[in-house]
Amino acid sequence: TGKVTLDPGFTNTASCESGITYIDGGEGILRYRGYPIDQLAENSTFLEVAYLLIHGELPSADELDAFVTRVNRHTLVHEDFRTFMGTFPRNAHPMAVMASAINALSTFYPESLDPFDDETVELASVLLLAKTRTITSYVHRRSIGEPLLYPDYSRGYVDDFLRMSFAQPYMPYEADPIVVDALDTLLILHADHEQNCSTSTVRMVGSAHANLYASVAAGINALSGPLHGGANEAVLSMLTELKKSGDDVDTYMTRVKNKEAGVRLMGFGHRVYKNYDPRAAIVKKKAYAVLDALGARDELLDIALRLEEIALNDEYFIERKLYPNVDFYTGLIYKAMGFSPAMFTPLFALGRMPGWIAQWREMMKDPSTKIGRPRQVYTGATERSYVPVGNR
Numbered sequence: 001t002g003k004v005t006l007d008p009g010f011t012n013t014a015s016c017e018s019g020i021t022y023i024d025g026g027e028g029i030l031r032y033r034g035y036p037i038d039q040l041a042e043n044s045t046f047l048e049v050a051y052l053l054i055h056g057e058l059p060s061a062d063e064l065d066a067f068v069t070r071v072n073r074h075t076l077v078h079e080d081f082r083t084f085m086g087t088f089p090r091n092a093h094p095m096a097v098m099a100s101a102i103n104a105l106s107t108f109y110p111e112s113l114d115p116f117d118d119e120t121v122e123l124a125s126v127l128l129l130a131k132t133r134t135i136t137s138y139v140h141r142r143s144i145g146e147p148l149l150y151p152d153y154s155r156g157y158v159d160d161f162l163r164m165s166f167a168q169p170y171m172p173y174e175a176d177p178i179v180v181d182a183l184d185t186l187l188i189l190h191a192d193h194e195q196n197c198s199t200s201t202v203r204m205v206g207s208a209h210a211n212l213y214a215s216v217a218a219g220i221n222a223l224s225g226p227l228h229g230g231a232n233e234a235v236l237s238m239l240t241e242l243k244k245s246g247d248d249v250d251t252y253m254t255r256v257k258n259k260e261a262g263v264r265l266m267g268f269g270h271r272v273y274k275n276y277d278p279r280a281a282i283v284k285k286k287a288y289a290v291l292d293a294l295g296a297r298d299e300l301l302d303i304a305l306r307l308e309e310i311a312l313n314d315e316y317f318i319e320r321k322l323y324p325n326v327d328f329y330t331g332l333i334y335k336a337m338g339f340s341p342a343m344f345t346p347l348f349a350l351g352r353m354p355g356w357i358a359q360w361r362e363m364m365k366d367p368s369t370k371i372g373r374p375r376q377v378y379t380g381a382t383e384r385s386y387v388p389v390g391n392r
């Protein structure tokens with residue numbers, strides 16, 4: 001069966017060809033469909049970026065309007081789905097509830113499962129973008145024991161997401177425009193990142209011709225890990241722990257550098273970026289803007305800044321080219337907005353949805369796609385004879 005090359009963690013193996021996202025890790029460059037991330041973050045909106053990633057081109061005004069209207073119209077979930085969401089224990093981790101809910105979408109929308117019919121795939125894509133927004137706000141509301149609110153079609157995607165997350169029933173609600181803008185930007189920054197762990201999972205599951213919901217639900221589970229999307233929650237626990245224990249930051253850094261079991265500088269390092277993560281630079285600016293606008297100056301930001309300063313000047317981090325990644329500062333913004341740390345990774349998932357959809361669709365259309373089936377290098381016993389239990 002030919003020679004097999006061992007490549008743990010796929011550090012040097014491309015699993016596919018893709019025309020969606022370009023990263024130059026050495027230079028700290030990230031582009032979606034050729035457009036630099038800073039231009040999109042500054043000028044675009046999350047749904048426009050979703051359209052760009054999925055369809056390959058920026059939409060015309062009419063195309064964008066039709067897309068936004070279609071997503072908006074699908075934001076309401078079935079009443080039985082609301083009941084289903086209510087059946088999880090109150091203290092369940094939001095990421096587990098979210099993955100279950102996304103998986104369950106296939107049972108509520110069986111007309112949207114055919115992976116090879118273009119219109120059906122477009123419907124499933126729109127349904128996912130629309131329902132994930134509602135699901136994310138429900139996951140948040142359930143975690144704080146508040147009633148689930150219905151969508152308001154007259155509002156924008158992010159604006160209404162914030163209302164559904166934070167408004168009191170029957171009470172007027174206006175989100176601070178700076179907060180709406182910051183969350184829109186964060187979603188754009190998370191929208192795709194080529195063949196990371198969760199996206200590769202989505203492709204792997206989809207390569208068996210599993211439907212889009214099943215594939216994306218698998219991606220959400222991959223994202224939950226602390227080395228991946230779960231890092232944003234882990235950063236906040238690290239900062240909170242440092243504040244609580246009064247541990248000085250230098251002592252913590254020594255433990256990191258001594259590689260004490262389980263002690264890493266969370267939010268630092270990246271498989272591909274060997275330079276400042278361009279997303280982290282944008283997030284850092286937004287963190288200042290949001291904390292200032294909300295008057296929520298946070299001691300944790302000072303701890304984060306101090307950690308970053310030490311790391312960027314320390315031999316250990318310089319030598320290994322470890323820089324802040326996208327997760328280092330996002331949690332501070334989400335916290336200032338009013339989300340609990342357990343909600344940070346679901347927010348990442350909400351942002352990553354267009355990327356998973358675009359990558360899955362690209363793969364399904366690619367004639368060179370085969371079922372994902374890595375090989376192995378066997379290291380177990382050579383042939384031996386079975387010994388009956390009484391003789392062992």
Ligand code: CMC
Nearest residue numbers: 226227228229231264265266267268269270271320325327
């Ligand atoms: N703190 C301390 N040391 C680190 C860190 C860190 N955060 N990250 C990497 N290193 C060290 C690592 O110990 C190794 O040292 P040595 O060469 O002496 O063995 C070297 O740097 C290379 O690290 P690696 O673990 O081989 O690198 P990787 O490409 O396999 O892992 C990573 C990448 C992101 C999993 C890792 O950097 C990490 O665990 N970072 C902390 C978790 C984190 O912030 N994850 C978010 C990633 S970005 C967005 C996302 O995917 O969600």
